[in-house]
Amino acid sequence: MKKVITYGTFDLLHTGHINILRRAKEFGDYLIVAISSDQFNALKDKKAYYSFEQRKAILEAIRYVDEVIPEHKWEQKVEDVQNNDVDVFVMGDDWKGKFDFLKDHCEVVYLPRTVGISTTQIKKDLNKANNG
Numbered sequence: 001m002k003k004v005i006t007y008g009t010f011d012l013l014h015t016g017h018i019n020i021l022r023r024a025k026e027f028g029d030y031l032i033v034a035i036s037s038d039q040f041n042a043l044k045d046k047k048a049y050y051s052f053e054q055r056k057a058i059l060e061a062i063r064y065v066d067e068v069i070p071e072h073k074w075e076q077k078v079e080d081v082q083n084n085d086v087d088v089f090v091m092g093d094d095w096k097g098k099f100d101f102l103k104d105h106c107e108v109v110y111l112p113r114t115v116g117i118s119t120t121q122i123k124k125d126l127n128k129a130n131n132g
């Protein structure tokens with residue numbers, strides 16, 4: 001069984017997230033998603049609208065996702081790849097090059113981001129709509 005892993009916050013789920021999850025799954029048979037804990041989001045200077053538990057439940061409902069694990073720190077990727085026998089690591093290309101150290105342990109793939117959508121933009125648009 002070919003196993004794929006990807007990481008992210010996946011807050012306010014949108015088609016950009018769905019696109020990368022669908023394409024990541026195409027690289028294997030089993031997709032693990034490591035989603036950022038609320039504490040780790042703080043390290044990324046991100047405040048998710050949905051809690052970790054909510055984001056985990058939402059991701060587990062997606063047909064492309066086979067397993068959801070927590071992401072607590074930047075440094076856990078090598079052990080995640082080893083402990084889960086991962087063959088392919090996939091991330092959006094806004095991260096291009098940042099995780100090449102994983103090439104010693106698995107295939108590393110950066111996929112083009114979906115243009116024109118982001119959680120940050122959704123929040124901005126909603127604030128504008130509500131505040132006139």
Ligand code: C2G
Binds near residue numbers: 011017036071093112
């Ligand atoms: N993404 C995408 N297209 C978008 C928005 C996001 O392809 N329009 C991808 C990102 O490139 C990333 C994944 O969706 O691969 C999740 O995005 P975020 O939730 O913003 O994750 P991020 O904050 O980049 O966290 O250790 C890695 C970090 O946890 C990644």
